[in-house]
Amino acid sequence: MKHPLVAILATVTAVAACSSGGPRGDSNVGRLIGRVVPFMGDTASRASHSAGQLCGVAGLQGKPVAPITSATNGCGVAAPVQVTHVDGVKLSQPATLDCPTATALHRWVTEAMRPALGRASASVTELRVPAHYVCRTRNHRAGARISEHGKGRAIDISAILLANGETITVAGDWSDSKYSRALREMHTNACGIFGTTLGxxxxxxxxxHFHYDTAQYRGGPYCR
Known part of the structure; x- marks a missing residue:
């Protein structure tokens, strides 16, 4: 009979060997084509409430939610989170996303939206979000592929609200407004943060509205 300590060491060694073949955090994981790339962490990784973080990102607030399944092939999110605030900015409705997309949204707010708005960025209070997770086809067209919205990998933004009561809308301020340049700049700089940018x-x-998603393409980001 093996000594108990020997048995324990053997078990630990076996577990370690199995663990070494698990997912790695390299670029190949994020560039898989034509499939949902799930966040590989557990619930504790998705939400560090004691640190005020979601998906391990300071400034992302919300909560993890149960996996989303669907009878429609292609829809669903393996490890969704519900985002309520990004860098102190409230979302008009909680957005259900996967962690890579939530993280990309945080990058867009801090690296694209705020720099484009300049001094006005300090007074941004809310982002108007008309769509996030919803199981549907692209552009609601019958027979089309499932939208990235149906995978938790897309978010639409239609307006930015300021503390002084101003509302900057994509529809009204894109072409002829004091905020036109800022809107165009933040949209241009979304390219690369997201895999698809449409406006x-x-x-x-x-x-x-702006449509942003984290689909990956062999030819690089699709930005229009």
Whole structure:
């Protein structure tokens, strides 16, 4: 009979060997084509409430929610979170996303939106979000592929609200407004943060909002 300590050491060694073959945090994981790339962490990783973090990102607030399944092939989110605030900015409705997309949204707010708005960025109170997770086809077209919205990998933004009561809208301020340049700059700089960026002039379906998603393409980001 083996000594108990020997048995314990053997078990630990076996577990360690199995663990070494698990997912790695390299770029190949994020660049899989044509499938949902789930966040590989557990619930504790998705939400560190004691640190005021979601998905391990300071400034992302919300909570993890149960996995989303669907009878529709292609829809669902393996490890969703519900985002309520990004860098202190409230979302008009909690957005259900996967962690890579929530993290990209945080990057867009801090690296694209705020720099584009300059001094006005300090007074941003809310982002108007008309759509996040919803199981549907692209542009609601029958027979089309499932939208990235149906995978928790997309968010639409239609307006930015300021503390002084002003509302900067994609529909009303894109072409002729004191905020036109800022809107165009933040949209341009979303390219690369997200895999797909669509806005006014892109395809006729995004004249009143920005569509951002984290789909990955072999040829690089698709930005219009």
């Amino acid at each position: 006014p002039g892109s395809d006729g379906m995004h004249e009143n």
